[in-house]
Amino acid sequence: MPNAYFKIQEPKNEPYNSFEPGSPEKKELKKKLKELQEEVIEIPAIIGGKEVKSGDTIDISMPHNHEHKLATVHRCGENEVNMAIEAAMEARKEWAEMPWEERISIFQKAADLITGPWRHTMNATTMLGQSKTPHQSEIEAVGELADFLRFNPWYLSQIMSDQPHSPNGMWNRVEYRPLEGFVFAVTPFNFTAIGGNLPTAPAMCGNVVLWKPSSDSIYSNYFFMKVLKEAGMPDGVINFVPGKGRSVGDPVFASHHFSGLHFTGSVGTFNNLWKTIGDNIDTYKTYPRVVGETGGKDFIFAHNSADVDAMVVAALRGAYEYQGQKCSAASRMYIPESIWDDFRDKFVDEVNKIKVGDVEDFTTFMGAVISQKAFDDITGYIDYAKEADDAEIIAGGTYDDSKGYFIDPTVIVTSNPKFKTMEEEIFGPVLTIYVYKDEDFDKTIELCDDTSPYALTGAIFAQDRYALKKMSKAFRQSAGNFYINDKPTAAIVNQQPFGGARKSGTNDKAGSKVNLLRWLSMRSMKETRVPPKDWRYPYMGEE
Ligand SMILES: NC(=O)c1ccc[n+]([C@@H]2O[C@H](COP(=O)([O-])OP(=O)(O)OC[C@H]3O[C@@H](n4cnc5c(N)ncnc54)[C@H](O)[C@@H]3O)[C@@H](O)[C@H]2O)c1
Numbered sequence: 001m002p003n004a005y006f007k008i009q010e011p012k013n014e015p016y017n018s019f020e021p022g023s024p025e026k027k028e029l030k031k032k033l034k035e036l037q038e039e040v041i042e043i044p045a046i047i048g049g050k051e052v053k054s055g056d057t058i059d060i061s062m063p064h065n066h067e068h069k070l071a072t073v074h075r076c077g078e079n080e081v082n083m084a085i086e087a088a089m090e091a092r093k094e095w096a097e098m099p100w101e102e103r104i105s106i107f108q109k110a111a112d113l114i115t116g117p118w119r120h121t122m123n124a125t126t127m128l129g130q131s132k133t134p135h136q137s138e139i140e141a142v143g144e145l146a147d148f149l150r151f152n153p154w155y156l157s158q159i160m161s162d163q164p165h166s167p168n169g170m171w172n173r174v175e176y177r178p179l180e181g182f183v184f185a186v187t188p189f190n191f192t193a194i195g196g197n198l199p200t201a202p203a204m205c206g207n208v209v210l211w212k213p214s215s216d217s218i219y220s221n222y223f224f225m226k227v228l229k230e231a232g233m234p235d236g237v238i239n240f241v242p243g244k245g246r247s248v249g250d251p252v253f254a255s256h257h258f259s260g261l262h263f264t265g266s267v268g269t270f271n272n273l274w275k276t277i278g279d280n281i282d283t284y285k286t287y288p289r290v291v292g293e294t295g296g297k298d299f300i301f302a303h304n305s306a307d308v309d310a311m312v313v314a315a316l317r318g319a320y321e322y323q324g325q326k327c328s329a330a331s332r333m334y335i336p337e338s339i340w341d342d343f344r345d346k347f348v349d350e351v352n353k354i355k356v357g358d359v360e361d362f363t364t365f366m367g368a369v370i371s372q373k374a375f376d377d378i379t380g381y382i383d384y385a386k387e388a389d390d391a392e393i394i395a396g397g398t399y400d401d402s403k404g405y406f407i408d409p410t411v412i413v414t415s416n417p418k419f420k421t422m423e424e425e426i427f428g429p430v431l432t433i434y435v436y437k438d439e440d441f442d443k444t445i446e447l448c449d450d451t452s453p454y455a456l457t458g459a460i461f462a463q464d465r466y467a468l469k470k471m472s473k474a475f476r477q478s479a480g481n482f483y484i485n486d487k488p489t490a491a492i493v494n495q496q497p498f499g500g501a502r503k504s505g506t507n508d509k510a511g512s513k514v515n516l517l518r519w520l521s522m523r524s525m526k527e528t529r530v531p532p533k534d535w536r537y538p539y540m541g542e543e
C-alpha cells in the first residue's frame with residue numbers, strides 16, 4: 001500500500017507535428033509508410049498476453065488502394081472469447097489489488113511511447129488502414145490518444161482524493177473499487193484514439209477488459225496493443241479479441257462476469273447490445289454499467305449576421321475532414337436567404353479545390369471512405385438526391401471505387417428541411433443545406449432542433465450577440481458539444497469533454513472524470529472511534 005499521497009502533475013495537451021515540406025517528421029513518416037507496406041502481417045488475438053490464432057481469418061487492405069493487402073487477421077469465436085474471459089478474471093486477482101499509482105504509470109508510459117518512438121508507427125498504420133491524411137492521423141492516433149492516456153490518470157488521482165466529511169468521533173472514507181467482473185470495450189473504426197481509450201480508461205481504474213476492435217481499424221489497434229505491452233501492461237488485463245460482432249458479443253454477454261460495456265459506434269449496434277444485456281440481466285452477478293457514445297446528425301446554423309468567410313472554412317473542414325467519417329461531422333446546415341448567395345459562391349469555389357486521393361500524397365485533403373459497404377451506403381444517398389425533385393447537388397456528387405473507395409465532397413441543397421439527407425446519419429462527405437427566409441429565424445431554430453433524433457454536436461454562427469444568446473438557449477438539448485463561431489468537430493481532451501445525448505449516447509464524456517467514475521464502484525466506510533455502549537437514546541430518559 002502507498003506510504004504517501006501521490007500527486008499527479010497536470011498534463012499538457014500533446015503538440016502536433018505539422019509535416020511541412022522538408023520537415024524531418026515528414027521524411028520519417030514517409031519512410032515508415034513505405035516500410036509497413038513491404039510486409040503483410042499476421043494479426044492474432046492476444047489473450048492472457050499470448051498470441052492466439054483461431055485459423056478463422058480475414059484479410060484487411062487499404063481503403064484508398066483496396067488491392068493492397070496489409071494483414072491477415074485471426075477472428076475470435078466463442079472458444080477464444082471464453083479463454084479471454086478466463087484470462088481476464090485470473091489477471092483481475094492481482095490487477096484489482098494493484099495501487100492506482102502503479103497502474104497509471106503504465107498508461108503514462110504508453111503515452112510517452114506513442115509520442116516518442118512509436119509516433120510514426122501509430123500515424124502510418126492509421127493512415128494506411130483507415131485512410132487518414134497525416135494531419136488527421138496526428139491529431140488523434142497520436143495527439144488525442146496521448147491526451148487520453150495522460151489526462152485520465154490525472155482525473156483518477158482527483159477522484160481518489162475526493163473524500164467525504166468526517167465529524168468529530170468518526171472517520172468516513174470512500175474507496176473506489178474496480179467493477180466486480182470484466183469490462184467489454186467495443187470500438188469503432190474511425191478513431192484510433194477511441195480504440196485506445198475505451199479499453200484503457202476502465203483498465204487504469206483497476207478493471208480487466210476484453211477489447212473488440214472494429215474489423216476496419218484492426219491494423220492500427222493491433223500496434224497499440226504492442227505499445228501497451230512495451231509499456232508494461234500485465235498479461236490478461238486487456239485482451240484483444242477481434243472478430244465478427246455477434247461471434248464475440250454473444251459469448252461476452254452470456255457471461256456471469258460481464259460487468260460493463262464501454263461502447264462507441266452506431267445507434268443501431270448500441271440499441272442491440274443494450275437489449276441483449278437487458279435480456280441477460282439475470283445472468284450477471286452485478287448490474288452492468290452501460291456507456292455508449294453513438295451517432296450524430298450534426299448541424300451548423302447561421303444567423304444573417306454570420307461571418308461568411310469564417311463559416312466557409314468551418315463548414316468545409318467540419319463536413320469533409322476525414323471524409324465526413326467523424327461522429328461530429330457537419331452534415332446539415334441552415335443558412336438565411338440574405339447571405340446564401342455569398343456563402344454558396346465562396347463555399348462551392350473552395351469545395352471544388354479539395355483534392356481527394358491517396359493519403360500518402362501529402363497534398364490530398366481527403367482519402368477514401370473506409371470500405372465497400374460505406375461507399376455503397378454513401379453513394380446511395382447521393383444517388384437518391386440526384387433523383388429527388390426537392391434537392392439539387394451543387395458540388396461533388398461524383399465517386400469512383402475502381403482503385404480506392406473515393407467519394408468527392410458533395411453539397412446538396414434542398415427546399416425540404418426534412419429531406420432524407422437532412423435527417424439520417426450518412427457518415428460520409430455529404431453536406432445538405434437548407435436555405436430559410438430571414439424572418440423565419442425562430443421557426444427554423446425549432447425545426448433544426450426536432451429534425452433529427454441525435455444530439456451530438458452543433459455549431460452556430462452570428463456576430464449579433466442577441467442572436468447568439470437566443471440560439472444557445474434554444475439549442476440547449478440539441479448538442480452535447482456546442483460550438484460558437486467554430487466548426488463542430490475536433491474536440492480536445494481536457495478542453496471540450498466529448499459526448500452527446502438523446503440518441504447520440506449516454507453522454508459519459510470521453511476523457512473526463514465522469515467517464516472514469518462509470519468504471520469505479522464506491523465503497524463508503526465509517527469508522528467510529530468510541531462506539532456507544534448503551535442502546536437507549538437521551539429522549540427516552542425519565543422527566
Ligand atoms: N459519439 C461518439 O463519440 C462517436 C465517436 C466515433 C464514432 N461514432 C459513431 O460510430 C459509428 C461509426 O462506427 P462503426 O461503423 O465502427 O460503428 P458500428 O456500430 O458498425 O460498429 C461499432 C463496433 O461494434 C461492433 N459490433 C457490432 N455488432 C456487435 C455485436 N453484436 N456484439 C459486439 N460488437 C458488435 C463492431 O464490430 C464495431 O467494433 C457512427 O455512427 C459514428 O457516429 C460515435
Ligand SMILES: N[C@@H](CCC=O)C(=O)O
Nearest residue numbers: 326327328489490491498
Ligand atoms: N472527438 C471527435 C469525434 C469523434 C467521433 O468520431 C471530434 O470532436 O471531432
